Amino acid sequence: METRNKVVSISQAIREHVKEGDVVYIGGLIHAEPYFAVQELIRQEKKNLIISSAGATLWGDMLVGAGCVRRMITSYTWNPVPMPGYGFRRALEKGIPRPLEMEEYSLLALGLAYFAGSMGLPFIGAKTMLGSDMVGQHGAGAGKRIKEIDSPFAGDRSLAIAPINHDVGIVQVQRCDPEGNAQVWGCQAITTYGMNACKRLIVCAEEIVSNEVIRRDPDRTVVPGFKTSAVVEAPWGGYPSFMQGCYDRDWAFYPKYARQTETVRGFNKYLEDWVYGIKDHSEYVDKIGTEKRRRLSEVKRDTDPTPYGCHDRFN
Amino acid sequence: MEMEISNVERMIIAAGREIRNDEKVFVGTYWPLVACLFAKMNHAGSIYLIFEAGYVCDRIPPRIPLLSGDPSLAAASSCVGDSFTTLGMILHGGWCDVAMLSGANVDRFGNINTTCIGPYRTPSTRMAGSGGGCDLSCLAKKVIILLEHDKMRFPEKLAFITSPGYLRGDDSRYQAGLKRETGPHKVVSTMGVFGFSSENREMVLEGFFDNTSIDEIGRHVQWPLKVAENVKEIPIPSEDETHVLRDRVDPEGMFINRYRFAGKKSAV
Numbered sequence: 128m129e130t131r132n133k134v135v136s137i138s139q140a141i142r143e144h145v146k147e148g149d150v151v152y153i154g155g156l157i158h159a160e161p162y163f164a165v166q167e168l169i170r171q172e173k174k175n176l177i178i179s180s181a182g183a184t185l186w187g188d189m190l191v192g193a194g195c196v197r198r199m200i201t202s203y204t205w206n207p208v209p210m211p212g213y214g215f216r217r218a219l220e221k222g223i224p225r226p227l228e229m230e231e232y233s234l235l236a237l238g239l240a241y242f243a244g245s246m247g248l249p250f251i252g253a254k255t256m257l258g259s260d261m262v263g264q265h266g267a268g269a270g271k272r273i274k275e276i277d278s279p280f281a282g283d284r285s286l287a288i289a290p291i292n293h294d295v296g297i298v299q300v301q302r303c304d305p306e307g308n309a310q311v312w313g314c315q316a317i318t319t320y321g322m323n324a325c326k327r328l329i330v331c332a333e334e335i336v337s338n339e340v341i342r343r344d345p346d347r348t349v350v351p352g353f354k355t356s357a358v359v360e361a362p363w364g365g366y367p368s369f370m371q372g373c374y375d376r377d378w379a380f381y382p383k384y385a386r387q388t389e390t391v392r393g394f395n396k397y398l399e400d401w402v403y404g405i406k407d408h409s410e411y412v413d414k415i416g417t418e419k420r421r422r423l424s425e426v427k428r429d430t431d432p433t434p435y436g437c438h439d440r441f442n
Numbered sequence: 443m444e445m446e447i448s449n450v451e452r453m454i455i456a457a458g459r460e461i462r463n464d465e466k467v468f469v470g471t472y473w474p475l476v477a478c479l480f481a482k483m484n485h486a487g488s489i490y491l492i493f494e495a496g497y498v499c500d501r502i503p504p505r506i507p508l509l510s511g512d513p514s515l516a517a518a519s520s521c522v523g524d525s526f527t528t529l530g531m532i533l534h535g536g537w538c539d540v541a542m543l544s545g546a547n548v549d550r551f552g553n554i555n556t557t558c559i560g561p562y563r564t565p566s567t568r569m570a571g572s573g574g575g576c577d578l579s580c581l582a583k584k585v586i587i588l589l590e591h592d593k594m595r596f597p598e599k600l601a602f603i604t605s606p607g608y609l610r611g612d613d614s615r616y617q618a619g620l621k622r623e624t625g626p627h628k629v630v631s632t633m634g635v636f637g638f639s640s641e642n643r644e645m646v647l648e649g650f651f652d653n654t655s656i657d658e659i660g661r662h663v664q665w666p667l668k669v670a671e672n673v674k675e676i677p678i679p680s681e682d683e684t685h686v687l688r689d690r691v692d693p694e695g696m697f698i699n700r701y702r703f704a705g706k707k708s709a710v
Contacts, residue, residue: 156495156525157511181525182573205570207509209472212570219558219568231557233576234494235529242526255534255580258606258618260562261572275619284619314495314511315524369513378508426513 130338132305133358137408140329140357141167144295148175148197152241152325154298156181156234156316157207158371161299163364163411164331166402169193179293181234181317185367185384188212189402191227192394198228200291202237210385214394223391231261236273236288238317243290244324252278253286262286295356296325299365300349301373303332304340307355310347313371319349327356331364333373344435363412363420374423447679449632450590451687451698452651454480455679457588457630461540466490468533468578470543471510473588476687476697477630478542479506484686491515492532494574496524506692510574529574533581540627541582543575545589547600550644550665552607552626554579554587555600562602572604579605580620584627591631596663608643615643633659635676644668649676 135143145151145168154161165186168176175197178190182203190196192214204215218227232240233256243251256262262273272289298318303309309330311318322328328350335358341348365373367380388394405411412420454477461467461481469478469491482489483502491499495511498521503514516522532538546569547555556575560566579585585607589595607626609615616622625643629636635649646668650656652675660667679687692698 157509158495158513201571203571203573207471207511209509209570216568220565231571233572233580234525234574235534235577238525238529253534254619254621255577257580257620258603258609258615259572259576259580260557260603261576284617286619313513313516314493314497314522316495316511317525319524320526371513371516375513428517 130306130352133307133355134305134335134360135357137164137167137331137359137361138171140164140359141171141173144327144329144356145173146294147173148177149294150177150179150292152293152296152321153178153180153183153186154296154318154322155365155368156314156318157184158314158316158369159299159311159318160184160186160365160368161297161331162186162366162368163361163408164297164299164329164359165190166405166411168195169398169402179291179321181237181321183212183215185212185381188214188388189398191215191218192224192388193398193402194224196227198230200230200232200237202232202234206381206385208381208385210382213385213388217391230272232256232273233259233261234317236286238320240272240288240291241317241320241324243288244292245320248290250287250289253288256286257284291324293321293325295327295329296322297329297331298322299331299333299361299370301332301370302334302336302340303330303355303358304336304338304352305358306338306352307350307358308338308341308348308352309350309355310341310344311349312347315349322350323354325354328354329357329359330355331359331361333362333364333370335360344433361408363415366415372426374420375426377419377423447684448698449651449653451679451684452676453588453590453630453632455683455687456635456649456676457542457586458484460586460628460630461486461489464488465539466492466532466537468492468528468538468541468582469510470541470575470578471573472544473697474542474544475507475510476692477588479503479691480687483690484683492528492538494525494529494577496527497522498528498532506694506696508696529577533577538582540584540586541578542586542588543578543605545587545629547595547597548587548589548629549596549600549607550598551609551611552585552587552629552638552645553600553603553609554605554607555602557602557604559601576605579607579626581624583623585625586627587629589629589631591633591662593662593664598665608638611643633662637670639668646670647673649674651676652678
């Protein structure tokens with residue numbers, strides 16, 4: 128099998144694969160959020176992006192506040208303390224630093240839209256969201272991407288959801304091989320579908336492993352390597368959020384972020400600290416701090432060995 | 443000296459009491475987390491706590507989950523799927539008995555607004571949005587809504603219906619296409635417990651806490667509040683219930699003593 132080594136730096140991955148105006152899928156929901164990669168989007172001043180994600184937390188607030196986002200496709204935008212995301216509110220209430228369009232779905236409907244996109248389905252049907260103001264004139268592209276129909280079989284009022292496809296996706300996973308076979312564990316929400324509905328995919332991995340490791344546990348692979356465009360070695364790339372089995376969430380970071388970013392000046396200072404003031408991955412890891420990394424990574428507990436087997440001969 | 447019982451604790455315990463053992467309970471974020479865990483630890487040990495991210499939690503988590511996607515839930519879940527497992531196959535597929543969620547604003551017919559105040563395209567205040575809340579409101583057989591009571595949060599008509607309740611009352615919810623056996627069941631606030639009229643589906647006061655009155659609650663909603671004929675005072679949390687909540691569910695006061703956690707008074 129001829130294979131390609133797709134491992135590159137984050138700056139090369141973002142520079143090559145994310146263009147101005149792209150529809151960008153950001154993986155995760157609370158878990159497995161690619162903060163390090165998102166910071167690189169801001170550092171490279173990518174603009175007019177259409178950002179698509181299950182729920183936009185601090186990383187989304189940062190992108191919006193930094194002026195990178197034209198449109199947000201999501202089910203939820205907040206600082207999960209819970210406190211408001213002030214970057215979001217300034218953009219949506221006051222157009223600061225620029226106006227923001229919203230395309231909003233319920234979480235299940237968004238997952239179904241990703242699923243339809245990943246499979247190239249013409250549309251997908253459901254019974255959720257009926258009666259919500261998100262359907263019709265208010266939401267989801269002013270009715271162009273969600274429609275009420277009568278089911279072609281039972282005739283009952285149903286929802287038809289249009290497929291969503293992305294130019295590029297960015298995900299944070301536990302491990303990946305150089306070919307781009309990415310493996311995850313822990314709650315995936317709708318990430319598997321979102322990341323498979325992308326023309327190009329950037330996989331940021333806590334650990335790069337050999338293909339042999341991948342093939343001893345191939346059920347964990349969520350995207351086959353031929354769909355991956357770039358692989359980035361990025362341990363702690365999900366900080367301050369958590370990665371199952373790697374590190375816990377830095378709980379104190381979130382209210383601190385809220386307090387600091389309540390004003391534009393505070394928000395810009397935050398970007399200076401955590402984005403512009405960091406030039407590469409090792410500086411990001413240093414900034415988190417040794418003691419903090421030690422405390423957050425006290426989460427180790429392995430699964431029992433799984434006798435997956437290897438059926439390799441005739442008997 | 444025992445700390446005096448707070449209004450938030452009254453709300454949590456009253457909501458938890460609504461849950462029956464063996465039910466499959468879909469848990470929204472924030473107050474529902476505490477109330478559902480209280481139910482599981484107090485009187486309903488065999489309930490399943492189901493979360494939008496994918497956790498199907500059947501045991502007690504090692505620490506109180508601080509949000510609905512909390513990693514501590516993995517250690518207490520015999521099944522960790524994804525949103526299609528929980529929101530899809532369990533909720534949309536009709537296996538969920540009861541859903542508990544928070545509402546920023548709730549109206550006369552149990553519709554919830556978590557999107558915006560003011561017009562959608564030019565909001566004066568923007569809130570977080572739906573998450574799985576709209577799915578829960580649409581699909582669960584019984585929906586229980588929790589919120590801290592404030593007159594501003596109970597408008598007669600919402601600026602935006604994020605998550606549908608009984609819509610405009612009567613059969614309007616079912617005419618919109620939602621299934622007959624679904625809909626709002628209770629609203630539990632820090633002042634009392636409300637049900638919904640079987641006649642026209644509007645909110646009806648069923649119980650009031652010991653430290654308030656029917657009249658006071660009526661003055662804290664923005665429409666003429668219907669009161670049940672058999673409205674009664676809600677039993678104050680017992681010593682056992684208080685002990686379960688304070689010493690087992692939330693011993694570090696992460697929710698109950700909110701100032702320690704968020705450092706600020708406001709929620710979403």
